Amino acid sequence: xxxxxxxxxxxxxxxxxxxxxxxxxxxxxxxxxxxxxxxxxxxxxxxxxxxxxxxxxxxxxxxxxxxxxxxxxxxxxxxxxxxxxxxxxxxxxxxxxxxxxxxxxxxxxxxxxxxxxxxxxxxxxxxxxxxxxxxxxxxxxxxxxxxxxxxxxxxxxxxxxxxxxxxxxxxxxxxxxxxxxxxxxxxxxxxxxxxxxxxxxxxxxxxxxxxxxxxxxxxxxxxxxxxxxxxxxxxxxxxxxxxxxxxxxxxxxxxxxxxxxxxxxxxxxxxxxxxxxxxxxxxxxxxxxxxxxxxxxxxxxxxxxxxxxxxxxxxxxxxxxxxxxxxxxxxxxxxxxxxxxxxxxxxxxxxxxxxxxxxxxxxxxxxxx
Numbered sequence: 001x002x003x004x005x006x007x008x009x010x011x012x013x014x015x016x017x018x019x020x021x022x023x024x025x026x027x028x029x030x031x032x033x034x035x036x037x038x039x040x041x042x043x044x045x046x047x048x049x050x051x052x053x054x055x056x057x058x059x060x061x062x063x064x065x066x067x068x069x070x071x072x073x074x075x076x077x078x079x080x081x082x083x084x085x086x087x088x089x090x091x092x093x094x095x096x097x098x099x100x101x102x103x104x105x106x107x108x109x110x111x112x113x114x115x116x117x118x119x120x121x122x123x124x125x126x127x128x129x130x131x132x133x134x135x136x137x138x139x140x141x142x143x144x145x146x147x148x149x150x151x152x153x154x155x156x157x158x159x160x161x162x163x164x165x166x167x168x169x170x171x172x173x174x175x176x177x178x179x180x181x182x183x184x185x186x187x188x189x190x191x192x193x194x195x196x197x198x199x200x201x202x203x204x205x206x207x208x209x210x211x212x213x214x215x216x217x218x219x220x221x222x223x224x225x226x227x228x229x230x231x232x233x234x235x236x237x238x239x240x241x242x243x244x245x246x247x248x249x250x251x252x253x254x255x256x257x258x259x260x261x262x263x264x265x266x267x268x269x270x271x272x273x274x275x276x277x278x279x280x281x282x283x284x285x286x287x288x289x290x291x292x293x294x295x296x297x298x299x300x301x302x303x304x305x306x307x308x309x310x311x312x313x314x315x316x317x318x319x320x321x322x323x324x325x326x327x328x329x330x331x332x333x334x335x336x337x338x339x340x341x342x343x344x345x346x347x348x349x350x351x352x353x354x355x356x357x358x359x360x361x362x363x364x365x366x367x368x369x
Contacts, residue, residue: 003090004052005089006042006045006047007036007040007042007043007047007051007056007057008036008042008043008162010042010057010089010091011042011058011060011165012036012163012165013088014058014059014060014089014093015034015060016165017088018058018085018088018093019034019062019080019084020166022079022080022083022084023062023076026076026083027072027075027076030076031064031065031068032062032064032068032166032168033062033164033166033168033169033171034060034061034062034063034164034165034166035061035063035162035164035165035166035167035171036059036060036162036163037159037162037163037164037175038061038134038158038159039158040056040158041243041244042056043158043161043162043163044157044158044162044240044248046248052091055095057093057095057121058088058089058093058121059095059120060121060123061130062076062122062123062125063126063127063130063171064124064126064169065126066126069124069126069129073124076124077124081119081120084120084122093120094119095119095121127171127174128140131174133356134155134356135155135159135356135359136356136357136359137151137359143177143178144330145184145328145330146330146363146367148181148342149185149341149342149343149362149366150342150343150359150362150363151178151359152343152354153238153239153342153344154238154240154241154353155353156238158240159175159178160178160238180236180238184326184328184331185328185331187294187322187323187325188323188331188341189233189341189342189345190230190233190234190294191318191319191322191323191339192319192339192340192341192342192345193233193341194230194314194318194319194322195316195319195341196226196341197223197230197282198312198314198315198316198318198319200226201223201278201282201310201313201314202305202308202310202312203219204220204274204275204310205271205272205308205310206308206310207271208270208271208272208274209271213269213270213271216271216274217266217274220266220271220274220278221266224262224265224266227258227281227282227285228245228246228249228262229345230285231249231252231254231258231285232248232249232252234254234285234288234292237252241350242348254285254288258284258285261278261280261281261284262277265277265278265281278311279311279313282302282312283300286298286299286300286301286313286314286318287300289318294322294325295325296321298317298321299317300313303315319339323335340365
């Protein structure tokens with residue numbers, strides 16, 4: 001039987017049994033919060049024994065008020081370095097520093113430890129600094145619609161989907177600001193998700209009709225991904241990055257009905273059979289849309305794409321109906337232009353999603369000059 005423990009549970013125990021007692025003994029007057037947020041499969045609860053081969057182990061973020069961080073942050077980090085044990089439940093508490101450009105930071109070999117202080121993974125920070133570094137956002141500002149469009153969805157999930165172990169200074173309230181998209185932003189993203197489907201739903205059959213089954217399969221896979229992303233939006237759930245996209249999709253309420261249809265789409269060898277299952281998926285999600293009650297009831301049966309022999313669901317009807325419900329002036333104006341959606345809808349570039357330095361440049365896509 002495997003002795004694996006999830007990273008969230010390991011880090012919470014590490015905090016309760018080791019880190020918190022040191023803080024209470026050495027810094028009894030300092031208020032703090034602690035948790036595991038941000039990057040890492042374990043933050044989402046998707047880690048497994050394989051995850052332990054890199055950049056995984058007892059770790060957490062310790063959040064202090066800004067004044068206490070300035071006055072005591074360095075002392076706290078040094079105290080932890082001296083007093084943390086080299087191992088916790090069999091896992092090293094120290095980490096090497098990863099060379100620039102490498103995938104991850106390997107764990108320190110316990111045999112190398114030690115008289116030196118532990119190079120630990122208890123980050124000592126403020127929530128404002130954490131958000132600035134992770135999202136590229138200034139917490140002292142209101143979150144604008146423009147900000148929501150340039151926040152990578154996978155980061156919003158990792159920020160809000162982790163776990164707080166202790167919250168003496170109110171971090172939970174700060175994180176609640178990012179809990180989910182505001183109504184009008186959600187409507188805009190829903191409309192953009194439908195627009196992506198509307199633009200390509202007839203192309204799968206068109207490619208197949210000229211004998212390009214490879215191209216048809218590729219378009220079908222794009223449509224499957226877009227239908228899955230639409231499902232996350234319909235259930236008001238942030239979607240993770242590709243490694244865990246299918247796993248998280250399987251946990252949605254829509255998945256028991258929709259997942260088998262999408263699997264059939266991807267397993268068919270000819271476009272006509274792919275279309276049969278896509279039609280069932282389209283019609284199922286069309287029914288789901290009508291149950292949301294955000295527009296008038298829309299047709300939920302596929303029909304022919306103009307004079308061409310390909311079955312589609314929307315032909316622009318769904319995106320237009322959703323856009324008509326938006327009241328935010330910025331998003332209303334944005335909706336008069338070609339729809340690109342959020343950064344997570346128009347790009348799957350890992351570097352664009354991960355590095356917050358791109359966020360300021362992305363705002364230019366949405367603003368007239």
